[in-house]
Amino acid sequence: QSVLTQPPSASGTPGQRVTISCSGSNSNIGSNTVNWYQHLPGTAPKLLIYNNNQRPSGVPDRFSGSKSGTSASLAISGLRSEDEADYYCAPWDDSLNGVLFGGGTKLSVL
């Protein structure tokens, strides 16, 4: 069964840089691009990063993504209180023939 592993929680103080990891396998991250979403309670998820490291228009350059092998990371620099949200990685999975979401990481800004 395909699984994407994210840390359940992360935290940082305003201005800090935090990184959220996403570990997968050859059928997902290893062979497809990774997208990242920010999800605030009561709102629809927002695409932060697509194709591993591309930012959609309007997403601040404080957000960056990278991928190496079967792992990917989302980095947030200059942390702000409004960054407090849940973050999900989401590549296509060839074995499932579908989109696979990571379990999500709850980011707290202390």
Added chain:
Amino acid sequence: QVHLVQSGAEVKKPGASVKVSCKAFGYTLSAYYMHWVRQAPGQGLEWMGWINPDSGGTNYAQKFQGWVTMTRDTSISTVYMELNRLRSDDTAVYYCAVDFFSSGSAFNIWGQGTMVNVSS
């Protein structure tokens, strides 16, 4: 302005069916696949499948095969997601979403979500 508008909240009894609609504005519905994603209370995001509004072709996540039906009506720029034989753990917010980047999973446009509450 490109946006998706979903139908309103639903309350259903176990065993019933629910049909959620998603109307597209600002672009041609048939140009991009429409995906459905849900989030149960306290849980993460879960991909359900997609429909090709042009052909009507579908691809459902294995978990939902035989249980979900996605359809479309291009004349009114609307897609539908029907979930049958509802159980209490189908209580969730259901979203439609579009990948304008055509990467397979880069959903840059989302509906506002439809809460479906399954309770006896």
